[in-house]
Amino acid sequence: MGQSERLVEVWRGGMLESQHRGHAVVCNAKGEVVHGWGDPNQMIFPRSSAKMLQALPLVESGAADAAGLTTEQLALSCASHQGAAIHTDRVSRWLNDMGLGNDDLRCGPQWPADQPAKIGLIKTDDSPCRIHNNCSGKHAGFLTLSRHMGVTDPEYVEVDHPIQLAIKQAFEEVTDEVSPGYGIDGCSAPNHACTVLGMGRAMAGFAAAKEDGDARARASVRLREAMMLHPDLVAGETRACTELMRTAPGKVALKTGAEAFFIAIIPDLQLGVALKIEDGATRASECAIAAILVKLGVLDPAHPDVKKRLNPDVVNFAGLVTGEIRPAETLLAM
Amino acid sequence: MGQSERLVEVWRGGMLESQHRGHAVVCNAKGEVVHGWGDPNQMIFPRSSAKMLQALPLVESGAADAAGLTTEQLALSCASHQGAAIHTDRVSRWLNDMGLGNDDLRCGPQWPADQPAKIGLIKTDDSPCRIHNNCSGKHAGFLTLSRHMGVTDPEYVEVDHPIQLAIKQAFEEVTDEVSPGYGIDGCSAPNHACTVLGMGRAMAGFAAAKEDGDARARASVRLREAMMLHPDLVAGETRACTELMRTAPGKVALKTGAEAFFIAIIPDLQLGVALKIEDGATRASECAIAAILVKLGVLDPAHPDVKKRLNPDVVNFAGLVTGEIRPAETLLAM
Numbered sequence: 105m106g107q108s109e110r111l112v113e114v115w116r117g118g119m120l121e122s123q124h125r126g127h128a129v130v131c132n133a134k135g136e137v138v139h140g141w142g143d144p145n146q147m148i149f150p151r152s153s154a155k156m157l158q159a160l161p162l163v164e165s166g167a168a169d170a171a172g173l174t175t176e177q178l179a180l181s182c183a184s185h186q187g188a189a190i191h192t193d194r195v196s197r198w199l200n201d202m203g204l205g206n207d208d209l210r211c212g213p214q215w216p217a218d219q220p221a222k223i224g225l226i227k228t229d230d231s232p233c234r235i236h237n238n239c240s241g242k243h244a245g246f247l248t249l250s251r252h253m254g255v256t257d258p259e260y261v262e263v264d265h266p267i268q269l270a271i272k273q274a275f276e277e278v279t280d281e282v283s284p285g286y287g288i289d290g291c292s293a294p295n296h297a298c299t300v301l302g303m304g305r306a307m308a309g310f311a312a313a314k315e316d317g318d319a320r321a322r323a324s325v326r327l328r329e330a331m332m333l334h335p336d337l338v339a340g341e342t343r344a345c346t347e348l349m350r351t352a353p354g355k356v357a358l359k360t361g362a363e364a365f366f367i368a369i370i371p372d373l374q375l376g377v378a379l380k381i382e383d384g385a386t387r388a389s390e391c392a393i394a395a396i397l398v399k400l401g402v403l404d405p406a407h408p409d410v411k412k413r414l415n416p417d418v419v420n421f422a423g424l425v426t427g428e429i430r431p432a433e434t435l436l437a438m
Numbered sequence: 439m440g441q442s443e444r445l446v447e448v449w450r451g452g453m454l455e456s457q458h459r460g461h462a463v464v465c466n467a468k469g470e471v472v473h474g475w476g477d478p479n480q481m482i483f484p485r486s487s488a489k490m491l492q493a494l495p496l497v498e499s500g501a502a503d504a505a506g507l508t509t510e511q512l513a514l515s516c517a518s519h520q521g522a523a524i525h526t527d528r529v530s531r532w533l534n535d536m537g538l539g540n541d542d543l544r545c546g547p548q549w550p551a552d553q554p555a556k557i558g559l560i561k562t563d564d565s566p567c568r569i570h571n572n573c574s575g576k577h578a579g580f581l582t583l584s585r586h587m588g589v590t591d592p593e594y595v596e597v598d599h600p601i602q603l604a605i606k607q608a609f610e611e612v613t614d615e616v617s618p619g620y621g622i623d624g625c626s627a628p629n630h631a632c633t634v635l636g637m638g639r640a641m642a643g644f645a646a647a648k649e650d651g652d653a654r655a656r657a658s659v660r661l662r663e664a665m666m667l668h669p670d671l672v673a674g675e676t677r678a679c680t681e682l683m684r685t686a687p688g689k690v691a692l693k694t695g696a697e698a699f700f701i702a703i704i705p706d707l708q709l710g711v712a713l714k715i716e717d718g719a720t721r722a723s724e725c726a727i728a729a730i731l732v733k734l735g736v737l738d739p740a741h742p743d744v745k746k747r748l749n750p751d752v753v754n755f756a757g758l759v760t761g762e763i764r765p766a767e768t769l770l771a772m
Binding site for chain 1: 458560624629
């Protein structure tokens with residue numbers, strides 16, 4: 105990996121106990137780096153932070169309109185939801201409306217992160233299904249696109265499936281890079297590699313897109329607006345994406361990804377943010393994205409839901425505050 | 439922090455997706471660094487990896503013998519157990535034998551990591567108590583020592599309580615350092631800072647201790663032997679300390695700590711190992727300690743319980759292998 109920079113610190117007893125390094129960029133609509141940390145050319149997997157890119161062909165192709173998808177469904181197609189009833193009910197109905205069901209999904213079953221849903225399954229000796237998978241909304245979108253394209257091959261997560269080829273093309277166009285390869289994601293779909301800068305550039309494209317633009321621009325606007333309109337569907341209660349978006353309605357679309365990726369789309373400023381914590385720690389990616397968005401004036405550091413990512417207390421089992429997580433100087437000084 | 443070194447890599451789709459840096463030492467009985475990575479003088483909190491140091495006064499003082507503690511109880515006094523019945527039953531009896539109970543513990547309640555215990559509590563709408571806290575065995579040891587010393591102050595986790603002063607003295611003697619400060623641990627007890635080298639030196643002292651030595655040496659032997667005799671009590675089923683110790687009976691005593699600290703005591707080689715992953719990731723500390731112990735000839739890389747820490751597959755929700763975790767070259771080349 106390229107030279108990373110310390111972005112987040114974990115303190116205890118007045119001493120630095122742990123630290124997190126990473127790479128981050130803030131890009132403008134021209135694809136220029138307005139602020140950068142670490143190595144903007146670091147190659148990464150954006151993981152679930154790429155979901156709005158993976159949803160572009162769904163909207164651009166006309167598949168979303170042909171199927172009459174609502175803004176809720178567009179938000180779910182970009183979501184890493186936590187398997188709460190508000191998520192699984194909607195994905196079930198979506199599949200049902202297509203005459204499809206759980207078995208048509210190619211993501212594996214996942215225990216819901218939503219506590220009531222998880223406890224409900226445990227108490228009834230039940231186990232999760234594929235609809236509980238955090239990516240099931242994205243996969244419902246994949247199935248919608250596949251049907252619209254008239255593809256009969258049900259193995260829609262294969263890298264050479266027509267919908268995955270369409271997604272790869274969109275991905276390379278908006279990142280303005282030729283992807284050097286892909287990994288298989290947690291949900292079994294291909295996840296294409298790009299640089300941190302490539303993702304920042306793509307997010308700036310989403311931020312700067314206008315409703316009177318071309319098909320891609322219009323699709324970008326609809327997806328980012330759907331995310332901001334339904335923060336609860338993009339992740340879920342207690343989750344960073346949901347809670348941070350709610351503090352600044354219409355100001356920012358946020359999406360986390362596994363292994364500590366995070367992106368932000370800021371329409372008013374026409375800026376995109378992309379960051380990767382090199383060790384994959386979510387506590388650090390949440391702190392770093394909050395710090396950057398506070399510095400850009402998008403989030404209010406005094407809001408409790410911002411503070412709990414930007415500068416959370418470390419609390420022990422007895423409820424004592426034993427330390428804190430905070431952004432490194434380099435993030436505060438931008 | 440001092441200059442750390444890449445110790446562990448996370449790969450996906452043939453690309454390095456994440457990495458973990460840290461500091462580590464292998465020390466001999468003279469306190470010399472036999473192998474080192476990163477900065478041996480990095481100041482750290484050893485967290486639960488210091489439990490056998492915190493248990494020294496319990497044994498040295500004669501408190502353990504006066505109370506008739508068994509090897510099981512000595513192992514529990516060094517444990518970060520996972521709240522399984524085998525742990526909580528023994529700690530409950532221990533407290534009961536002293537005429538004490540849950541309310542005398544000063545650690546907070548913690549949900550057991552043991553799945554059957556956790557599911558049992560959920561299904562009965564119950565909540566965990568202090569005895570479930572992973573440190574409850576250490577705290578039972580604290581109470582045993584406090585009573586033996588004739589101290590009536592029940593607030594045994596206060597930093598100036600006589601037992602904590604005795605623990606600090608032992609800690610500074612075996613690390614051969616003056617601790618620059620302390621943090622409050624997850625269980626509310628003070629946790630003194632030292633260097634990675636200081637912990638390596640202390641562990642080498644445990645490894646080289648002889649049964650015919652002084653009171654400290656005899657206490658060191660008894661604690662390390664108790665840990666190796668009862669791997670299931672030191673952590674629990676599925677946990678790294680337990681499973682790795684079982685693969686090499688009598689060859690190594692192992693103890694993890696929060697924020698990715700890990701130590702090993704190797705009696706036959708009279709070596710001690712201490713390591714800190716700078717970002718606090720357990721997947722990395724487990725991989726790194728396994729790699730060092732394989733290189734030292736203590737663990738067998740072909741054993742499945744070693745392999746699953748040394749070089750685990752990354753598996754997704756559908757059961758597909760999507761990547762791997764592996765030690766960095768620098769650990770393999772020692």
